[in-house]
Amino acid sequence: MLFVLNQTFSSATGKRVAAMILLTSLSVTSLVKAADEVDEEAEKEWKEVALQLPEAPKASNLIDFYQSNNLSFAIDTRSVNVVTDGTVRYTLIATSSSGAKNVSYEAIRCQSYEKKLYAFGRPDGSWSRSRKNQWEVISGTNTNKQHLILFTDYFCEGNSIAGKTDTIVDRLRGKRSLFSR
Template sequence: MRGMKILPALLLCLPLAAHAAWMDFDHDFEQDKPWSEVAAQLPPYPKEQNLLPFTVSSATDNRFFVDAESISVGSDQVVRYTVVIKAAGGATNVSFEGIRCESGERRLYAYGHPDGTWSKARNAGWESIRFRSLLSYHKALYEDHFCPGGINVRNAKEAVESLRRGKR
């Protein structure tokens, strides 16, 4: 008779156990699914009025900007953007890049030329961001704007708002 009192409680727990097992199945399936990058499309060349400044370090006289119009967050969760670096001596470097928040990696897609054209980067794969370097603009973008707390911004608007607010 005592066993009959426990039976209803056990029957109530069965759906919970089944649900937990199903959730583990979904989680395991997603973990095993390999990440795949979507093809990056080159953005229009940056315009001066669309450049948003960001701080890297007081250890450099270079000025750093991201073209607000170039920012995108792909279905692969890569934050893509055009960065413009203006050196104290007058040189300007333009490049189209991506940051992968999940892995702390960066990728160079193309170099910009003064005539407003792009050259695709050759053999440019994913590289780890140098988090120990004071001069790493990738680190600044990752930590302060595109991946705060290691979590992706949801969309371009969120990234632009972060850049407009400045360093956290």
Template sequence: MIEFAGRGLRPSLPAACLLAATLCLGLVGCASKPTPQPQPQPADEAENYTPPKKEWSILDPFAPKDFKEVEVPLPALPRDADLITFEVSPAGNFNFAVDAKSVSVGADGAVRYTAVVTGASGMRNVSFEAVRCDTFQRKMYATLPKGATDWVRNRSDDREGWTQLAGISRNNYAGTLAKDFMCEGRGAAGTAQEIVRDLRGEAPRKSAIQR
């Protein structure tokens, strides 16, 4: 109990000392509370921790990509009125043409077309094929033998798949199509309509990749 002395009601000396001691003990008690420390992770969780992968806003165009080829139906047989001729080599003795209506750019990035190769004797080789611009490869899906009225699928297709295109040579029409008309860098040179437009007479498109 606090005693008061005199008319001014000032606390007596023992009461004041008791009050000050009580306040000091309260302050010491607050200051002495321990700071919470982070709990260590179990050893097995720490060892199995994998930092989150960083998302990149700009994709590397030259990074390897999984190629998932789309299923493509065979086109209609080519007609002479739809053939667009192109030159492979001035020294060649074959006539090369592409069926304009068969040109397509697939969701997988491959450019597909029907090629018609005519020899000096008039003998024709007709094939439905494709080129991959990212790997500079070619694939033949079907051929049209002489006298046939429908496509004959390439039975070796499952075995061989895509094959590497050699450098531009005398009769390498697929390489010429890929390098000068159908590919730009490592992708298709535009839409099917743009590729057909270039084939119809515009200047050959030069690939940014030197083969």
């Protein structure tokens, strides 16, 4: 490339311009490569712990934490688990105003502001694994803000998990706020 630039720019000024173009392109290439390496390292460092599905939720263990226009949301406190991979896993129960229930086993990853759906609960207490096996950014723009509420009010403090399992369950029960330690 330098040979081509030297042929194109024969004057001293032209050679300086050619050298600056070459150095700029090398710098940009180096920065892009370095950013890619940092992204790859961050991804390599985090490894998701293998999934273990909990027992089916029981009504006595449910705590309501959020209500939208036509749905109420509860967590099965026995399913809440702060996992060593830096996620909080839990069973979520969404109940419509007509009484229909959807049960799901999910996780929130505070570090990346993401959620993941692992499985759906069946009426017989068994689980059906989700076909969608990816993390998604938590949205605060939907009508139902259950994941945002869990992230901001119960599970996370910034991009860190806000305590151990017992602390999070106490918070869900209203015994302690996010800011009391």
